[in-house]
Amino acid sequence: MLDIAIIGAGPAGLSAAINGVIRNKKVIVFGREPKSSYLYKAEKVDNYLGMPNISGPKMIEEFLNHAKKLGVEFHEGRTLEVFPMGNYYTLNVENEFFEAKTVIIATGIPKANYIPGEKEFLGKGVSYCGTCDGPLYRGKTTMVIGEIEEAEEDVNFLQEICDKVYFLPTYKEIKHVSPKVEILKGKPKEILGDNFVSGIRIDDKELKVDGVFLIKETVPVTQLIKGLEMEGKTIKVNRRQETNFPGVFAAGDCTGRPFQVTKAVGEGAVAALETVSYLHKMDIEKK
């Protein structure tokens, strides 16, 4: 029986893992290769205090090294479902089963509904965060496709630094967008380019753009644990990273914006420390 099962091997999961291991808990991180993470495609991260101007892959390497140094155990595989069993949980990890007293969900931003070209050009002109990668497009032409109102922040930020910004919202009602932004309608059909994005096709029309920002919904993880309480599309947690299931915590992008490494790492640590408190209470109640 594990003390803590951590679902997700990104910054939140790894931070939770090192904090659990330091507190002498039996921990396994269930996750997929870090190459699947958004961070791996980040050209540059500059806002994680103490590690200035670092590339995404280098950052992942440093994070993994830290975890390995502390003896964190990994199990590769996608967790398909978590079953509440009374006072513990059973995880189905691609049809291998694990039992754990507690669970930390750190699954990141789930991906869905790819536009043709999106996967291929991710990190080569396609980005999921305007406020993060925008500075790479200073003086250039960019397009934001926004599934959610928060996209307007990205749009307004890009408008400050880009030569030209198009905005294609796929949600209901625009709230606060700078008048300098050109609003478009239609359906994005394909992202165009050779080695790097050079344009996008909206319905039958082709537009020249240097970058495409896809501001996506976070897909619910309600399939993972049935009955998990959500807040919009992200997992509802309090400041202690507790979900509505006792012993199930969540950290990082799956708990909502801002989608930043630094937030994920902080939350992962808090989730682990709260989990440790929870385990201690469980032990005391047993005695």
Next chain:
Amino acid sequence: MLDIAIIGAGPAGLSAAINGVIRNKKVIVFGREPKSSYLYKAEKVDNYLGMPNISGPKMIEEFLNHAKKLGVEFHEGRTLEVFPMGNYYTLNVENEFFEAKTVIIATGIPKANYIPGEKEFLGKGVSYCGTCDGPLYRGKTTMVIGEIEEAEEDVNFLQEICDKVYFLPTYKEIKHVSPKVEILKGKPKEILGDNFVSGIRIDDKELKVDGVFLIKETVPVTQLIKGLEMEGKTIKVNRRQETNFPGVFAAGDCTGRPFQVTKAVGEGAVAALETVSYLHKMDIEKK
């Protein structure tokens, strides 16, 4: 007018600062030398993901280097009070005044050790700054209780204008204090007076004084902004690091446990990003 005034130069403050600067905001960090922080005394920190097995002083060095690389501006000095001015705030930093659209409080672990009488007589003979309020005590008898070496400045200044100055340092080693000052030892038990300070009790001994100057690491946050909502001894914030004052955010140890660098850094970043959203909304409302 600053976009963001950050009070505190520890991990939370520095993380907020780099995130504000990356988003093109005009930021100043108001704080004292990091040598005063708890982190500086940490022999080893091993749970900040990506920086395994690092000493406290080395960690501070890395953090400061990152901030300096990004051009973060610092102003040394203790912030004595923050005044809400409608749609902006004015900071009194040892009697220099700064205006800022938003404020991030990152003052560290709250030391809520009030001396009996301290709250009651604040502004009536009790002050947190000798160089600011000293002139009111010309020709009188005052006492300085100093938690930090900087208190010596207040002591030496008061000695020039007061008839008599007592000094009770609670830190290790006195550096430069005028020989005319009478140094005391003991524990301050109570500040005495009727409507105004008339004395102080140190252990069992009562001294007649007209003013008591308490030179602390940081001014208690409840004195910093009158009306700030607390939760026990820490500042009440939600998951967006918002306090009950619009445009005032808080991050790090001052918002409660766990008192960990990684939590502080994550929260500092979140506070800065939420502040940026708040500033954008302000800008749009003006237009």
